[in-house]
Amino acid sequence: MTYAQKSDLIERFGETELVQLTDRTNKPASVINDVTVARALGDATSMIDGYVSKVYALPLASVPEHLVKLTADVARYYLHGKAADKDSPVTRAYSEAVTWLKDVALGRVKLDDGGVTPPAAEGSAGRVTGSRPVFTRDSLRGF
Numbered sequence: 001m002t003y004a005q006k007s008d009l010i011e012r013f014g015e016t017e018l019v020q021l022t023d024r025t026n027k028p029a030s031v032i033n034d035v036t037v038a039r040a041l042g043d044a045t046s047m048i049d050g051y052v053s054k055v056y057a058l059p060l061a062s063v064p065e066h067l068v069k070l071t072a073d074v075a076r077y078y079l080h081g082k083a084a085d086k087d088s089p090v091t092r093a094y095s096e097a098v099t100w101l102k103d104v105a106l107g108r109v110k111l112d113d114g115g116v117t118p119p120a121a122e123g124s125a126g127r128v129t130g131s132r133p134v135f136t137r138d139s140l141r142g143f
Helices: 006-013 015-022 034-052 065-083 089-105
Strands: none
Touching: 006 015, 006 034, 006 065, 015 034, 015 065, 034 065, 034 089, 065 089
């Protein structure tokens, strides 16, 4: 299961771009190659799972909308391959996705996976008591 689908890529980046990136047989490019798209989406999902699995059990209960966007950005970067300039919006979106995923893996960012956060237990604060101090200001007077 991937976090994004071909329709998500078309919605975000347009059918024309996907045709140009995936149709490697027709000149001029005229159709979206579903196998190439599925491979890019699968690779992107695998990469994301590598980061997310450090903090969350997989598969996730539900797919957060932000993971759909990240999967689409990473898959688009994979489809561009070496043709993506280092200063292009494609590369920038990929870099931002990786940075965000690193923050998830470190626990700095929490995924909204549809789960319910358990309430904090009431009255769980403990009370610590100790013995009287051996050395006090009075007992050390004269030293």
